[in-house]
Amino acid sequence: MRWVALGMLLVAWAASLHAAPEYEVVIREHLFEPAELVIPADTRVKLVVHNRDATPEEFESYELNREKVILGGRTATIYIGPLPPGTYPFFGEFNPRTAQGKVIVE
Amino acid sequence: MLINSVVLVLREILEAAILVTALMGLARIVGLGLTWFFAAAAASFVGVMTLATVFGPVTDMFDGTGQEVVGAALQYGVYLVVLLVIIDTRQRVDGRRYSQFTASLMAIAVAMAVTREGAEIQLYIGGFMAVVEYRQAVLLGSALGAGIGISAGIIFYWTLVTRPRRWAYPLCLLCLCPLATGMIMQGTLLLEQAGWVQAGEPVWNSGEIISEQSIAGELLYAVFGYEATPGPLLIGLYGLGLALSLLASIFAIRSSTAGGGH
Numbered sequence: 567m568r569w570v571a572l573g574m575l576l577v578a579w580a581a582s583l584h585a586a587p588e589y590e591v592v593i594r595e596h597l598f599e600p601a602e603l604v605i606p607a608d609t610r611v612k613l614v615v616h617n618r619d620a621t622p623e624e625f626e627s628y629e630l631n632r633e634k635v636i637l638g639g640r641t642a643t644i645y646i647g648p649l650p651p652g653t654y655p656f657f658g659e660f661n662p663r664t665a666q667g668k669v670i671v672e
Numbered sequence: 673m674l675i676n677s678v679v680l681v682l683r684e685i686l687e688a689a690i691l692v693t694a695l696m697g698l699a700r701i702v703g704l705g706l707t708w709f710f711a712a713a714a715a716s717f718v719g720v721m722t723l724a725t726v727f728g729p730v731t732d733m734f735d736g737t738g739q740e741v742v743g744a745a746l747q748y749g750v751y752l753v754v755l756l757v758i759i760d761t762r763q764r765v766d767g768r769r770y771s772q773f774t775a776s777l778m779a780i781a782v783a784m785a786v787t788r789e790g791a792e793i794q795l796y797i798g799g800f801m802a803v804v805e806y807r808q809a810v811l812l813g814s815a816l817g818a819g820i821g822i823s824a825g826i827i828f829y830w831t832l833v834t835r836p837r838r839w840a841y842p843l844c845l846l847c848l849c850p851l852a853t854g855m856i857m858q859g860t861l862l863l864e865q866a867g868w869v870q871a872g873e874p875v876w877n878s879g880e881i882i883s884e885q886s887i888a889g890e891l892l893y894a895v896f897g898y899e900a901t902p903g904p905l906l907i908g909l910y911g912l913g914l915a916l917s918l919l920a921s922i923f924a925i926r927s928s929t930a931g932g933g934h
Contacts (some may be wrong), residue, residue, distance in 0.1 A: 579729060586867070612867070614736070622679075622799040624792075628884045631899065632865055634739060635792055637728050638799060643736030645867035659680060 598667035627656035677813025684829035685821025686894040697832035706773035712782035719787030737866035747859030753781040754852035762927035845921035853913040857897030871903030
């Protein structure tokens with residue numbers, strides 16, 4: 567019985583960790599769509615990135631402390647925040663000249 | 673694309689090259705030799721190709737965060753194995769500073785350190801091989817980046833092994849401590865990205881002094897896991913990891929005086 571309770575607690579803990587509003591970004595022709603993403607301040611959000619290109623891309627942001635390779639034609643999840651209001655640029659490290667975007671925290 | 677490739681591959685190579693060459697330096701300093709490195713290179717190759725092959729399914733695990741979880745496991749694994757390596761190089765009664773396990777431990781640490789970075793490079797190069805207009809620039813840039821990264825590692829190796837014998841061993845361990853602890857920093861950042869942990873509010877912002885985007889910042893990140901805005905969790909884990917590795921090093925260094933050896 568104790569183990570069941572512990573298991574339920576762990577599941578609840580894991581669920582609370584992953585409970586976050588979801589935002590979607592698409593990579594197409596080495597561009598982020600949308601290039602600007604507005605999210606609420608002091609809230610952790612789940613960023614779902616779909617790479618519609620055939621080539622891989624690396625989502626990278628020094629300001630957000632995030633770095634993740636997303637294979638061509640696949641989707642990946644990145645959690646960001648909670649963040650204070652401000653602008654946080656991100657870019658595609660494999661195509662930094664074109665793949666540019668920013669998260670605006672309000 | 674040429675410059676992009678140089679910078680990208682250099683960053684990835686440097687992260688592994690400094691740690692790998694520090695372990696090679698330690699192996700030479702303790703008299704273990706470098707024959708184990710062939711096994712480490714083979715294991716690294718298998719690790720890189722395997723991870724690159726299953727990268728898609730791995731990413732899909734844990735609600736799209738499997739890449740971070742596997743990466744963090746590798747980073748924490750490197751730290752733990754390096755800790756074991758440090759302890760295992762304590763001096764024995766017969767004067768030896770290695771056991772039957774030292775070479776295997778070093779090979780495992782090298783393979784884990786190379787696997788994640790190598791898989792990212794493999795995916796990058798492989799991904800652009802199909803794009804004819806980028807192919808040449810990506811290959812040339814990657815070769816240049818790899819060359820610079822490996823050269824930096826070789827310079828580091830020779831700097832370690834050419835120190836006076838009395839200082840070479842402690843210096844090598846003291847270099848390994850922050851290098852290995854940087855893996856904890858990087859692993860924790862990955863778990864935070866996956867939503868498994870929350871690092872909390874930044875305790876300070878050293879970005880004005882050393883920006884993460886500057887060459888110094890990139891180098892410090894690659895070598896020590898530098899983070900300009902660390903939260904309490906990162907600082908606590910880094911402190912704990914560094915303290916543990918330093919204690920292990922002190923134990924290993926003092927074993928020579930306790931054993932009355934060389």
